[in-house]
Amino acid sequence: MQICEICGERSTKLFECRICGRRVCILEFNAKEKICEICEMTLCRKCKNQLSIAVCNLCGILVCEDCSVKIGVTYLCRDCYNRTKRAQT
Numbered sequence: 618m619q620i621c622e623i624c625g626e627r628s629t630k631l632f633e634c635r636i637c638g639r640r641v642c643i644l645e646f647n648a649k650e651k652i653c654e655i656c657e658m659t660l661c662r663k664c665k666n667q668l669s670i671a672v673c674n675l676c677g678i679l680v681c682e683d684c685s686v687k688i689g690v691t692y693l694c695r696d697c698y699n700r701t702k703r704a705q706t
């Protein structure tokens with residue numbers, strides 16, 4: 618028996634999160650993305666590969682460093698950034 622690192626329940630089968638490496642039971646595991654529930658909540662909504670670092674100032678989605686553009690003190694996702702750039706030119 619192993620113990621889930623999120624809920625603390627004993628389980629015969631634990632899954633390892635590819636982002637944080639936590640070993641969790643099926644209840645807190647997203648088998649499709651191979652990530653735990655905690656990482657799923659903070660995962661970048663664009664690439665679904667890295668944890669987000671910011672929220673897009675326009676559309677409000679979570680974005681990681683690679684998927685965002687920093688403008689002053691705020692962040693935009695790449696889509697919104699491209700849209701505003703097009704609108705200006």
Ligand SMILES: [Zn+2]
Pocket residue numbers: 621622623624625626641642643644645
């Ligand atoms: Zn669990």
Ligand SMILES: [Zn+2]
Pocket residue numbers: 634635636637638639652653654655656657
């Ligand atoms: Zn995780």
Ligand SMILES: [Zn+2]
Pocket residue numbers: 661662663664665666667680681682683684
């Ligand atoms: Zn990303």
Ligand SMILES: [Zn+2]
Pocket residue numbers: 673674675676677678693694695696697698
């Ligand atoms: Zn956006």
